[in-house]
Amino acid sequence: MQSSRETVWSLVHDERAALAADLADLAPEQWAVPSLCGRWSVEEVVAHLTAAASLGPFRWIRSMAGARFDAELHNARRLAEHRGATPAETLARFRAVVPSTTAASGHTPAWLGEVVVHAGDLRRPLRLPHSPSVEAATEVARFFASRDFTVNSRTAIAGLRLEAVDGEFATGEGPLVRGTTVALVMAMSGRAAFCDDLEGPGVETLRGRA
Template sequence: MSSRPPVWPTVHNERQALINDLESLSPGQWTQPSLCPGWDIHDVLAHLVDTAKTTRLSFLRQMVAAKFDFDTATAHGITRERAATPQATLAEFRRIRESTRTAPAAPATRLVEAIVHGEDIRRPLGLTGTYPSESVEAALQYQVKTGASLGGGKERALGFRLQAPDSQFHHGSGPEVEGTLLALLMAVSGRPVHAEDFSGEGAASFVGKLEQASH
């Protein structure tokens, strides 16, 4: 396995890359649905602003206010940081781009957020993101070991041996499923899956399991 990559330089670079991609969006593109159910592109950006500002203490306060319902706390954060215009939200994201604040969670969650939410925005817009493979691998390693209730994908990966041809990554036991690091990361993170992205004896069952769980 590759060594653990430094988190914050990658996160800051990915924030800047996303800013660059969003600067030329049309009004209609901002209201386009993202890969996150119920969130448009502007909502995802507001979420990224909120999490970039979240500290350990503010996270606990927000959870108390939301009666320890994570989804409610997240929705409150989007409402709080979604400015009157996408341009204003983007300006705030640009302002806090180099923030190193974080909720009480493993550093790898910052990589998961930067990469997965980057794709949540880019894919519906027809944009292509490029990410350091070691950072994608670190995010994937975290997701397959973390329960879905905490934002991970342990249950989605269970029962299969996942392998990535673009790295030495492998995880689990069972029928083999091969896919790129990014395809596996998005899949175990609960995003839409495409059968052509995976191969191996377990690929059809893996895709079927994820599709069924999404309905």
């Protein structure tokens, strides 16, 4: 059953707050650690999350148009806008948007996915033990399984059966992929490193699509 928009926004706020708490005690050098998100460092991913929580539909369209609909250029410009002069300032800016309900579209589970996935991009290389709640991860998993939106998640799991071992999420038919809901979400979003946390005959197919 799909949760209400208010419930999903509450989960977004909870996951942002948990991530901000995890980052509070980082050493200066840890902010420069490469994340799992392309070429971005930990600090750059945090600035990107702040940008995502600061752009409504009009500003997003205007920014994309200004970048000639080059998503990488748009992201780079907005990241630079929301990155602070120091990591402490970058974190303070992220903390300020924890309660935000601003988003580029009304696809609220996608913006929950934004923080869940990018939190994983940071926590794995930083070896931070916290994981998103199963409730939050399940909302994202259902959304990712239903469509390709910001990531090609539905395409990635075509012809596979996914089953969570810690929650109710299950979808698809075909070779089985089993694991925690968070690990399934991260693998669906193209993070091959999380395939190491999964089991089943379909894992290598999913890994190859990441």
